[in-house]
Amino acid sequence: MTSALIGHLFAAHAQQQRSQRYWSDYELTGYDEHTLPKYASHDPVERSLRRQGFKMSRIAHIDVHSLSDEQKQLYYEIGAPRDGKVGGPFPIWLQANPDLADRMNKVGEVLRVHGALEKRLFEIAVLCVARYWKSNYQWSEHAALALRCGVSQATIDTIRDDRAPSISNEDERLVFGAAFELLSVKRLSPALYDVLLRVLGFRQLVELVTIVGQYSMAAIVMLGFEVEPADGSRPLG
DSSP: OHHHHHHHHHHHHHHHHHHHHHHHHOOOOSOOTTSSOTTSOOOHHHHHHHHTTOOOOSSOOOOGGGSOHHHHHHHHHHHGGGTTOOOTTHHHHHHHOHHHHHHHHHHHHHHHTSOSSOHHHHHHHHHHHHHHHTOHHHHHHHHHHHHHTTOOHHHHHHHHTTOOOOOOSHHHHHHHHHHHIIIIISSOOHHHHHHHHHHHOHHHHHHHHHHHHHHHHHHHHHHHTTOOOTTOOOTTO
8 A cells, every 4th residue: 555655646746847847948038147136146266167067055154263152152052963064054044043043953953853753764854855856965964864874775866866666664665755745746645644644653743744844944945045065066966
């Protein structure tokens, strides 16, 4: 039953992808380098790199010494469980609105550190989100975490390549199905919801849906500000 449900939602996802191609083929006209918005970079090196297809974040790397005392405190709090690294959407939030950075970090801790959902399943959900939004930064960070949490390379490759699911573990297959149904169909079907509730229980199901929502929001922020992996890699294209 579970396999049939996942196969059905994957077919719906493929239809969604076909629909999205219309918009990717649509091109805005009447804009050139002389009519770009005022906030566009005027740095000749950056503009040259962009013309060659290189992605560069619209937000500069944080200079800790330039932060206020409040920002510094949050910087170290956010980086502490991440080996001192403050990346992804956090530099954006931290520089624009420290209170937002603080609250988003706390929400993340509730789910990531204190949540009931197993870390292996947590990371599968995040990888599904990264794949859907084509967030290379999110994928690069969480593919490595997923491996350390016990997710197989074959499962990671299945999600990355957007293939029909061939995941052997039932709980992993269910999380994959839930994430892609939420993202592609924008709801959980009654049949899949019932199976998820039976296998995961109410608390873990609530956390799973919240993770998909929270990491989608983070992915959108990173896409909006062109946050890419530091090494320039583009695993999702």
